[in-house]
Amino acid sequence: MRRYIRSKTGSVFFFTLVTQQRRTILTTDLGRRCLRESFLAVQQKYPFSIDAIVLLPDHLHALWELPDGDSDYSKRWRLIKSKFSRLWHTAGGSDVRLSDSRSRKQERGIWQRRFYEHTCRDDNDVVRCRDYIHVNPLKHKLVDRVADWPWSSFHRYVGEGLYTSDWGSSQHWYGDEFRHAE
Numbered sequence: 186m187r188r189y190i191r192s193k194t195g196s197v198f199f200f201t202l203v204t205q206q207r208r209t210i211l212t213t214d215l216g217r218r219c220l221r222e223s224f225l226a227v228q229q230k231y232p233f234s235i236d237a238i239v240l241l242p243d244h245l246h247a248l249w250e251l252p253d254g255d256s257d258y259s260k261r262w263r264l265i266k267s268k269f270s271r272l273w274h275t276a277g278g279s280d281v282r283l284s285d286s287r288s289r290k291q292e293r294g295i296w297q298r299r300f301y302e303h304t305c306r307d308d309n310d311v312v313r314c315r316d317y318i319h320v321n322p323l324k325h326k327l328v329d330r331v332a333d334w335p336w337s338s339f340h341r342y343v344g345e346g347l348y349t350s351d352w353g354s355s356q357h358w359y360g361d362e363f364r365h366a367e
Contacts, residue, residue, distance in 0.1 A: 197236070198258055199314040200247045201301040202266075205294045209242035212336055215276055220245075223268035231261050237315045240336035241325060246318045248311070258302065266296045315342075320353045330354055 210216040217240065224235070237248040251258060273295060305311045319342070322334035331339055331353030342348045 196253060196256070197248065197250050197305040197311055198256075199303040199305060199318075200249065200258070200262070201244060202247075202262070203244040203297045203300075205297055207243040208295075210273075210295075211240045211245060212242045215273065216240075217336065219269045219272040219276070220265075222272055223265045226268055227261050227264045231255075231257070231264070233258070233261060235338070236311075237318045237338045237342075239318050239321050239334070239338070241322065241327065246321055248305075248314050248318060262300055270295050316353075319348070323353055 204210055211220065220240070232252055234250045235247060236250055237246075239246050249258060249261075303314065305314055319331055319337060319339040322328050322337065323331055328334045330351065331337070332343070332350045339348060339353075343350050343352075
């Protein structure tokens with residue numbers, strides 16, 4: 186059995202979570218509501234700040250900062266995914282067909298089992314991850330301008346003056362790489 190080793194150091198982390206079979210549920214009214222309620226419930230018991238986030242139809246990227254001395258993001262994500270699943274089902278959301286393995290483990294067909302985690306090494310790494318999060322809808326060709334995607338913390342950063350509203354236009358996007366205008 187493969188053993189996943191998660192970082193136990195640092196306080197700022199980048200994550201990617203994907204829905205099971207890449208179902209396009211996260212940007213629906215129900216998906217957004219369930220996710221918001223799940224985040225708030227877990228944050229009350231296990232504090233963390235969401236420094237940046239973007240919801241795409243089938244996955245999300247987030248940049249979290251955890252309290253000093255606390256790196257248990259795995260517990261937080263497990264609780265968020267569980268709460269989301271309960272809320273989703275209660276409100277009438279459906280699952281995908283489960284494999285025998287997932288059925289035996291009483292898993293639901295909403296989220297992929299694992300998630301991607303990256304520990305940010307320094308301030309430059311945080312900026313790189315934050316930029317990646319915000320340009321992601323453009324990368325997936327969902328919009329022509331980052332500002333046109335409604336489910337992103339980008340708008341908060343524009344309000345704070347960190348980005349301009351025209352930041353991340355398609356003219357700055359080169360395949361899999363985003364370059365800042367000089």
